[in-house]
Amino acid sequence: MNLIPSLEDRDGAKTAARVIEYFRRRLEDWGQTHPYRLTASGAWAASRPEHLFSFFKSVNLSGFPLFIDLGSGDGVACCVAGLFTRAIGIESDLLLASSARGAGRDLGLSGRVDFVCADFLTQGIQKADCLFIYPDKPLYALEKVLEGWTGTLLVYGPHFPPKRLSLQEKLRLGMETMSVYSGR
Numbered sequence: 001m002n003l004i005p006s007l008e009d010r011d012g013a014k015t016a017a018r019v020i021e022y023f024r025r026r027l028e029d030w031g032q033t034h035p036y037r038l039t040a041s042g043a044w045a046a047s048r049p050e051h052l053f054s055f056f057k058s059v060n061l062s063g064f065p066l067f068i069d070l071g072s073g074d075g076v077a078c079c080v081a082g083l084f085t086r087a088i089g090i091e092s093d094l095l096l097a098s099s100a101r102g103a104g105r106d107l108g109l110s111g112r113v114d115f116v117c118a119d120f121l122t123q124g125i126q127k128a129d130c131l132f133i134y135p136d137k138p139l140y141a142l143e144k145v146l147e148g149w150t151g152t153l154l155v156y157g158p159h160f161p162p163k164r165l166s167l168q169e170k171l172r173l174g175m176e177t178m179s180v181y182s183g184r
C-alpha cells in the first residue's frame with residue numbers, strides 16, 4: 001500500500017482516511033476500545049488522527065523539512081505527519097516502537113517515516129524544525145534540552161505551558177487542541 005497522496009487526492013483527505021482506518025482496525029485487533037497503556041517512561045495514549053490531519057494542514061506542516069514526535073507511541077501521529085513531510089518517531093517502549101515501525105511499513109511510508117526506540121531526551125532532537133509531543137508529563141525536562149533551539153513545538157492536548165517557549169496559537173477542533181510554540 002503506497003500512502004503518499006496522489007494527484008487526484010490533492011488535499012490528502014482520502015489518504016488520511018486510510019491511515020485513520022488502519023489505526024482504528026489495529027486497536028480493534030489488540031482488543032482495546034481505547035488506546036491506553038502504562039509504559040516504563042510514562043503512559044501511552046494516542047492522539048486522534050482525524051484531528052491531527054486538520055491541525056497539521058493548518059500549520060502547513062509540509063513547510064517543515066523534519067518533524068519529530070517525542071514519545072511516538074503506536075506511530076499514529078508520525079504516520080499522519082508523514083503525509084506532509086519527513087517524520088521520525090522516538091519512543092522508549094519497545095513494543096510500541098516496533099508496532100509503529102510495522103505501521104509505517106504497512107502504510108507504505110518507509111523512507112518517509114522512521115521510528116527509533118530510545119529516550120528522546122538523549123537524542124539529537126534539536127535537528128528537527130518541528131517537534132510534536134502529546135505529553136504524559138510536564139515539559140520542563142524537554143525545555144532544558146531545547147535551550148537555544150529556534151524551531152516550532154506542537155503540543156497536543158492539555159498541558160502545563162512551557163516557560164521559555166512562546167505560544168503562537170492554539171488550534172481547536174471539537175474537544176481536541178494543539179498549541180503551537182516558537183523557540184525564537
Ligand SMILES: C[S@@+](CC[C@H](N)C(=O)[O-])C[C@H]1O[C@@H](n2cnc3c(N)ncnc32)[C@H](O)[C@@H]1O
Binds near residue numbers: 072073091156
Ligand atoms: C501520550 S503518549 C503519545 C503517543 C503519540 N505521540 C501520539 O500522539 O499518539 C506519550 C508516549 O511518550 C512515551 N515517552 C514518555 N517519555 C519518553 C521519553 N523520555 N522518551 C521516549 N518516549 C517517551 C510514552 O512511553 C508514551 O508512549
